[in-house]
Structures are given as C-alpha cells and as structure tokens.
Amino acid sequence: MSESSRDAILSRLRAAVPEPLPLPSLDDMSRWQTFEDPAAQFESVLASVGGTYFRVGSVADAHRELTQLAAWQDAKVTVSHVSGVGSSSLDEDQISDPHDLENIDFAVLNGHIAVAENGAVWVTDAHTPHRVIYFIPQHVALVVPANGLVHNMHEAYQHITPADHTFGAFISGPSKTADIEQSLVIGAHGARSLSVFLVDDLDR
Numbered sequence: 001m002s003e004s005s006r007d008a009i010l011s012r013l014r015a016a017v018p019e020p021l022p023l024p025s026l027d028d029m030s031r032w033q034t035f036e037d038p039a040a041q042f043e044s045v046l047a048s049v050g051g052t053y054f055r056v057g058s059v060a061d062a063h064r065e066l067t068q069l070a071a072w073q074d075a076k077v078t079v080s081h082v083s084g085v086g087s088s089s090l091d092e093d094q095i096s097d098p099h100d101l102e103n104i105d106f107a108v109l110n111g112h113i114a115v116a117e118n119g120a121v122w123v124t125d126a127h128t129p130h131r132v133i134y135f136i137p138q139h140v141a142l143v144v145p146a147n148g149l150v151h152n153m154h155e156a157y158q159h160i161t162p163a164d165h166t167f168g169a170f171i172s173g174p175s176k177t178a179d180i181e182q183s184l185v186i187g188a189h190g191a192r193s194l195s196v197f198l199v200d201d202l203d204r
Contacts, residue, residue, distance in 0.1 A: 026154065034151040038116035039198065042149060045119035049173030050186050051194040055146070059084040062143060062197040066108065071139040071193055075105035081127045082108050082143045085197070098130045104137040111142035111171075113159055114198060117152045120170040121196060122160055131167040135175075138187075141195040142171070145202035159204070 024031075035041040043053040056062045063085045066072055072086070079101075080086035086108035095101060113122035121142050125131045134140065150156050153170075162168050175190030186192060 032152050032154045033117055035116050038149055038151050041116040042114055042119055042196075042198075045117070046173065046194075046196060049119055050176060051119060051173040051196060054195065054197045055200075056197055057200045059143075059199060059202065062199050065197065066141060066195075069139075069141075069195065072106050072141075075139070077104050078106045078108075079104055079133065079137070080108040081110055081133075085143055086141070092133070093129060095130070098132045098136075101130060101133060101136050104133070106139045106141070107133055107137040108141045108143065109134060111144035111196065112148055112204065113156045114144045114149045114196065115151075115153055115156050115170070116149065118170075118172055120153075120156075120172040122156060122168065122170055124165040125167040126165060134169070134171060135190045137191055139193045139195075140174075140191040141197060143197045143199060143202070145204040146198045146200045148204040149198060 039055060043055075046053050054062065054065050056065060059082070062082075066086055072078070076089070078086060078089050079092055080088050086106070090104075092101070109123065110127050111121040111123055115121070121144055123134055123142065128134075148159075150159065156170075160168070171194070174186050174192055174194045175188055176184060176186050177188040178184045
C-alpha cells in the first residue's frame with residue numbers, strides 16, 4: 001500500500017529534523033548584560049519610561065527629597081510603609097475592602113530589587129495587607145536598598161523567591177498607554193507618577 005500524501009509529507013519532515021543541541025548554560029553570569037555604572041543605567045531607563053530616580057545616603061535624605069515633591073505636598077491622603085519616609089493619614093490595617101483605598105493620593109512603599117537593564121523594581125505583599133496599594137494611588141514612591149541594585153533580570157531572579165509570597169511583581173515607571181491614536185498617555189490606568197529612592201544605608 002502506498003503512502004498517503006499526508007504520510008509522505010510527515011515522513012520527509014521527520015527526516016529533515018536536525019539533531020538536537022544541548023541548551024546553553026544559564027549559570028555563567030559573564031554571558032549576561034552588565035553595565036559599568038548600573039545606577040546610571042537604572043536612572044536612564046527609569047526616566048525613559050516616565051519615572052524619577054533619587055540616590056540618597058539615608059532614610060532621612062529620602063524623606064527630605066520626598067517632601068520636596070509637588071505631588072507629595074499636594075497630597076491629602078497618604079500612606080507610608082517605610083519607617084522614616086513620609087507619613088500615613090489613614091490606617092490601612094483598618095480597611096477590609098481594597099476599594100476603599102481608591103482615594104489615596106500618594107503611597108510610599110517598599111521595593112526590594114532594582115534592575116538596571118529595564119528600570120524595574122521587584123515588590124511583594126510582605127509589608128502590606130492590600131497588594132492593590134502598588135497600583136491604585138495617584139502617585140507612588142518605592143524605597144529600595146542600594147545593595148538591591150542588580151544589572152539584569154537573570155541576576156534579579158538569583159535574589160528572589162516568588163513562592164515565598166502570595167504576590168510579587170516587577171514595576172517600571174508609571175502607568176501608561178499609547179494604543180489610542182498612537183499618543184502616549186501617562187497614568188492612564190494606574191499611578192500617574194513613580195519615584196524610586198535608592199538608599200545607601202538600607203539593607204536588602
């Protein structure tokens with residue numbers, strides 16, 4: 001019995017499959033992108049996506065820089081999860097419905113890892129009962145230990161354990177969209193601004 005056209009085609013495809021090659025090792029860090037000045041790279045990329053970067057020596061310095069921001073000065077409802085940086089005008093622990101956080105003007109939150117190659121910051125729900133706090137305020141500031149700055153995403157994943165948290169995400173820049181008339185709109189469906197404070201005297 002002769003082969004059908006289908007069988008003939010499949011047979012030829014199988015015969016043409018190349019020999020499999022071993023996957024490259026991901027353990028050699030020299031293969032990954034690094035930067036001569038990762039802090040400058042992080043600042044440049046964050047600015048390109050609409051964020052603002054501050055490198056400060058201490059928590060007190062971060063607080064001083066924060067209080068100079070017009071968005072903080074104009075804020076009526078604020079939340080801070082970072083001791084010594086900003087202040088809270090409401091008790092988040094007393095709120096059971098996350099929708100009740102919709103009126104927050106400014107939130108100061110913890111960041112854990114900052115990634116130079118894409119300006120992203122790793123955040124988790126370790127210090128907040130409501131994960132929506134990273135997305136629902138009008139303005140967000142992330143406070144990150146300076147020793148949490150890494151070159152690339154591969155390096156970042158060496159320092160995080162996603163299974164340890166019910167929520168974790170990389171955040172880069174404020175919310176934005178450009179799918180309407182190809183016009184970039186900042187803050188379209190989330191925070192209107194993102195400020196990142198890299199603090200020397202904080203430890204990861």
